[in-house]
Structure formats: C-alpha cells, structure tokens
Amino acid sequence: MVETNWNSFLLPYSQAIAELKIKLRSIRAEFIENGEHSPIEYVTGRVKSVDSIKEKMKRRYISADLLEQDMQDIAGLRIQCQFVEDIYQIVDILHDRTDLAVVEERDYVTNSKPSGYRSYHIVLQYPVQQASGVKNILVEIQIRTLAMNFWSTIEHSLNYKYQGDFPEDINSRLKRAAEASFMLDEEMSKIREEIQDAQKYFTHSKSSDFQSLKGSQQHEGVDSKQS
Template identity: 40%
Template sequence: MNTYQVQQFKKIRDEITRFMMMYKFALNEVETKIEILQEEFQMLHDYSPIEHTKSRLKSPESILNKLYRKGIDISLSSIKSHIKDIAGLRITCSFTSDIYRICDMLKNQRDLTVLEVKDYIEYPKPNGYRSLHLLVEVPVFMSDREERVCVEIQIRTIAMDFWASLEHKIYYKYNQAVPSHLLRELKEAADAAAALDRQMERIHREVKVIKEEQEEEEVELMNQLVINNQKFSIPDALLKLLGPDSKNA
C-alpha cells in the first residue's frame, strides 16, 4: 500500500468514525434527558415511571447488511437518509399509562423533534408485538457544524419487554423459520401479557386513589385538635394567624 492509499484509508476511517460518533453523542443526549426526568420524578413524587433503560448502536457491519437488503447505495449520506435506527434506546416501565406519560414528556422537550410515532400498543403487530416507537431528531454540535441525528426510542412495559426478548430469542434459534405451533403459543403469550398489563394498570389506579384519600385524611387531621377525646376543628382564621405571614405582622 503506497502513501496515497494509506492517506485515503485514514480519511475514510476518520469519516466513518466521525459519522458513528454523531449517533453516539445523540444517544448520550437522549439518555441524559431520560436520567433527568427519572431523577426529577423520584425526588418530587417518590415514584418514577421509568424502570430502566438500555441503549445500543448498530455496528457498521449491521448497517452495511441493512443497506444490501434494502438495495441502497453505499455512502454515508445514503445511510443517514435511509437508516433511521442506527442509535436506539429502549425504556422499560411498570405500567402502560407510564409509556404515554414518558412519550408526552419527550414531546415537550423543545430541542427534540418527533418525526414519527408508531403505536404498537393500541395497534399490535399480527404476531402480538406491543411497544410504542418514537423516531426523534436530536441536535448534535460537532467542532465545525451542527448535525440533526435520528434516534429510535422504544417504550414498553416489563411484560412487553419480556415477551419481545423471548420472541427474538426463538426467531434467532430457528433462523426465522419458527414452527406454526410456537407462533400460535407466542401470540397467546402476547395476549396474556397484555391482559396482565391491563390488570396491573387497574390495580395501579386503585392504589393511587387510596393514596390520595389517605393524604386528604391526613390534611383533615392536621386541621383538628383532640382534647379529652373531643375533636375540635381549627378555624381558618386561626390557621392564617399561625401561618408564615403572621410572623411578619
């Protein structure tokens, strides 16, 4: 390999490295946003709708294979235009309602542009797959320019994630040719997982109502005095006198 060839090889390698770094930085941006939302909810509400997250970058080999399957020209601009799932983030929740809550929070992020939403929860795939997919565009500031980079976000419940992982392992084991009886059982398992999610959602709503009622009772108790087993309500006028404004009077 002569000097010119070596220089060309280095140039191509640097371009590919820079290209992949853009997706890594975009993924970092989204992960940071999710971490902030998770910590905020935990601190303020003593509860987080996010159980855990998992991120991944497609390998150059995997990207190349996808280009071949789609019959797309091999170039970095072509990859950016046609391959939208190079950077991927999976968010796992306990309840279905949390999925849509997280989706709304991400939509409210001003520097994120939501390009596409695919709701496989409301409209499951024929095999039973359920998940909410978002395709977002993230600004990435490189040393010499700003790039808008796509990140695919999948949001699922724990039950949905367990089913999807199992389905993926079975397809990998049988190299896509899964026996019909297993496909039938997988669909039944998906329906059972969906039923479990609905049941857990109902329980979650009931627990929330009970908690709110308990908080109301606690407030009422704070506004009462008990003397000789007799309850007295503290008048609002007296409560105002005991409030912080009375100190400055």
C-alpha cells in the same frame, strides 16, 4: 465509491445516545425526587454495529448516500415502564421537549403486530453539537412495559434461531404469550393506584429504616469512643 469511515460516521450517534440517556434518567430522578411515580423505569441504548448496518443496507436496498435519512435506528434507545399509561405519558413528555423534534411515530401498543409484538416506536431528530457545528441525528426510541419487553426479548432470541420462520407450534405459543402479557398489563393498570401507593409506602419505610440504622450506628460509635 469512497469507503465509509465508520468510526467518524458513528461518533455523533454515540454522542446522541449518551446525552439522551442522561436526560431521560434525569427525568426519572426528578419524578422520584418530587415523591411522584416515574413513568420511566429503565433506559438503555445502543448504536448499531457496522455489520448490522451493512446487512440492513443490503436487505432494504439503502444506498450509502441516503443512509443517514433512510435508516432511522442506527441510534436506538429503549425505555421500559411499569404501566401502559406510562408509555403515553413518556410520549407526551418527548413531544413537549424543545431540545429534540418528533418526526415519526408508530403505535404498536394499541395496534399490535400480527406476531403479538407491542411497543411504541418514536423517531426523534436530535441535534448533536460537534466541533464542526450542529449535526441532526435520527434516533429511534422504543417504549414498552416490563411485560412487553420480556416477551420481545424472548421473541428476538427465537428469531435468531429460526431466522423469522417459526414452526407453527412456536408461533401459536408466542401469540398466546403475547396476549397473556398484555392481559397482565391491563390487570396491573386496573390496580395502578394501589400499586403506586404501596411502592411509596415501601420506599418511605426503607428510607426510615435506613435513617434509624444510620443513627443507631453513629450513636454506638460515640459510645465506644467514650468508653
């Protein structure tokens, strides 16, 4: 069996992550530039480490020759948003794009996992332009609210400590926390328009204050030169 050249193998995955982060952040910038609420708040991404890939190959019985199609999260992106409604708007945006193709979706927002985990998972096929030609890369995107992400981060840390075998007390508390987190998202959705109006007002006020301060400093600079 030929040993995998991991640097060469992972290079197009790194390129896919870099390009998609730029494109998704540009979407956010476009909404903001147009004075609209952006469904995208934060975008982060990573390529799985070689050790993580090998561990998952062993755990899921994935052969090396099927690695590219059977392991969908070698390249992973996470999009965080403010409201549950933003999640589905982002999904629609991804479906409408012509520079990628949606190949699989799993809605854990509407249908949460037994643990309480909520997120929307979407697997894309993304074409990476290489010197040798086009290579289609699978990329998994997880879309979730800020509250969902907080819960998931804590659960992920605890999972490392307990290796998935949580004590019953911790498990019960995590489930209650997940329910409370989703209740927060639901309450925020009910006053979403009020929140968005307040954010626009706050952003406009900050911009006006900055321009006033800038103008004042320039005026003071002219006065000091004249004196």
